Amino acid sequence: MTLLPSHGRAFSVLLLAHAAVRVSRADVEDWAQAASDRAAQWGRRLDALTTARALFAHGLAEQTREGVRLGHALQALPVMESGAMRAAACLLLTASPPPWLSQAIRAGTVVRDYIPGNDLKVLSWLEPGLDALLLDVAVRHRAVQEDAWRERLGEAAEAVVLSALRRDGRKAIQVSLVSPAYGYDVEVSGPPTERIEVKGAGPETSGSFHLTRHEFDTALRHPDSFCLMQVVFHSCAFHAEVLRAEHVADVKRLTPQALRSIVPEDNATFAWERSALLRPSVSVWQPSALRPAADFTAPGLRRRVDGHSTCGG
Structure with a gap:
């Protein structure tokens, strides 16, 4: 009721x-x-x-x-x-x-x-x-809806990264299901151990993402093993009931050094406490060869109300 x-x-x-x-x-x-x-x-x-x-x-x-x-x-x-x-x-x-x-x-x-x-x-x-x-x-x-939507998008992106890593024979664990205390989403067994924070995006939000202070601090503590990966979905993914490999448009990565270069230092007049929306320049992103397995499936991203256009071709 x-x-x-x-x-x-x-x-x-x-x-x-x-x-x-x-x-x-x-x-x-x-x-x-x-x-x-x-x-x-x-x-x-x-x-x-x-x-x-x-x-x-x-x-x-x-x-x-x-x-x-x-x-x-x-x-x-x-x-x-x-x-x-x-x-x-x-x-x-x-x-x-x-x-x-x-x-x-x-x-x-x-x-x-x-x-x-x-x-x-x-x-x-x-x-x-x-x-x-x-x-x-x-x-x-609206804030609750947006938080829930970002969580769905993040889960879809994590599923893509896990599929891609396992396709390449890597042993990957989705630590985001264990606790947010890790400060990243996926851990890949080494040597060396890799720590991956995963972000999802669509065509219009590609290259931008929300980052918590905890995730940022984790990146700085592990400069040699941390990376941020963004999975960019085609617009048709946002109408899909089931995601498949063809819904993934791109996967790209950022290093901790790149994150450090775009986030202002704390000082007497500014301190970043919880989270921030980052929009790095195109030049700091690196391409990634990760792609999901051909038989990849995950829950779709269809929204009750959406403004995304359908895929062309």
Whole structure:
């Protein structure tokens, strides 16, 4: 179900958060009953059980052996000095964005013509700050979508590199599945050991990539064994249900020395902490002979909404 935050549903969320933040609740029924018991007479008419089940379904709470466990977002509501109802509404919209949200946000503004009248009526209690709330939720939703998309693209690129290495008889391990602490994605047995950070791209993003500070520091610690590889996919890969070898347009690499040359040094006025978007010049990239096996397959990159053109020829 979509968690459109009516005033009653947001209030139910607050009651549920208060009912479980300090006292363990055995299960969803016990949790909902405790929330109803906390309510005034009118509040007891709210369907706390349905809301509680929806919070479980959207990962905002979970059932454990010890009882109901609240997610961090729910735990924060009872300790808020003000704005808890609005925060509850934001939490619900973020966990379950309404299907019209992306259409209703145009050039940084809310176009209410795209919002169903009944939904606007349900959300009217959030006026006059409704537009600002929807914009905030849309930004968060897009960030989550982009992170998930980059992860999918990265996994596809790693699959290409692993196929290519194994095709060449190399023993490669996908350490990204073990832990992000490695600071790279693929380790190739030596001697010498090779450490490969893999990035994926399409025709329009070829040559650019996001790099975390941890990945960068790892490159500098291993200047002789680290390299960054970018797998560039043809545009038709972004419509494909299954990736094959012919979807790979190019594989190229960067050395740690090249990375060092394009990243500014930390100084008194600048420090890079988490991640950065890098766009090295074409001249610093080196070609790679790695190509996936002829029978290579991997999950496709088809997106629900995409703007990529199809492959020519």
